[in-house]
Amino acid sequence: MQVDLRSDTVTQPTEGMMQAMMNAEVGDDVYKEDPTVNQLEAYVAHLFGMDEALYFPTGSMANQTAIKLHTLPGEQLICDKWAHVYNYEGGGASFNSGVSCKLIDGDRGIITAKQVEAGINAPDFYHSPLTSLVCLENTTNKGGGACYDLEEIKKIREVCNQHNLGLHLDGARLMNAIVAQQHDPKEFGALFDTISICLSKGLGAPMGTVLVGNSSLMKNAIRVRKVLGGGMRQVGFAAAAGLYALENHLDQLKADHKKAKELENCLNEQSYIASVEAVETNIIIFYLNSNKISEQDFLNHLDQNSVRISNMGEGKMRMVTHLDYTNAQHDYVRHLLENI
């Protein structure tokens, strides 16, 4: 049995998703004439109660566009030290927007309103870069799928209002948080200026991210997407997969979360495990007890039994559950972990 728990991006389109893609009505989206893309954008804008949405090939491009919309060169954004926008987008914040990042030492990728406020450079102190944007990530990737408390986000919004800062959400896995905490997407739409939502993570589409926001900012998003090379033609075939995922795969996330919790429990019972981060959604981060097993031996053992996971460095091991991780695979992996 082959099991891939490296990421929730490894999924194949489901049968229904393939059908939706095959049957999609398409047009030239650079002319904004692809009916399926237009439908997806309207669907997401409505879902979050925001004015406008725009379809992007990747989450990185959607986040980078948001940063560009909120900032001018030389300015600074505030994010957690583990943020995807800082660590995993190839230095895009400086490359594309000429902005620096003030890194906050958060808890599992989550920062507080107090920390945000302390991170703002005084606007009249012209020696420092002007702070103009706060980027949050929910769920956190490197933080092990941890979710923000909505009350803390409300406080961060107040700080942003007081200091005239934009607030962007890297919501690559926002639907996981929404399902886990039983929120209404509109609660997030009311608090952020822009939100990116990946369709190719837990939702299972082969590609695509939607950036949603209010029209004052979003009116320039299509120009920035063009500059970044993200204008696509008959891309409704891919958008159809995303639309299908939003309409049909949300319940699946609950099953992913349940399996992740079960893997957490299983790992916690093993003597060769030093600790497991508390699982909130579909990501499990754990550390090995080096007195019992080395990183290499552990990974080799999994590899020899056809189970792939991610080594995040600094002793962090990561598994991510997803819709191609079947019940049979789940039994197989737990049995394997219990017999090392």
Ligand SMILES: *Cc1c(COP(=O)(O)O)cnc(C)c1O
């Ligand atoms: C996956 C991911 C993205 C987007 O990544 P792409 O590979 O560019 O689609 C952004 N933020 C987080 C937290 C992610 O996990």
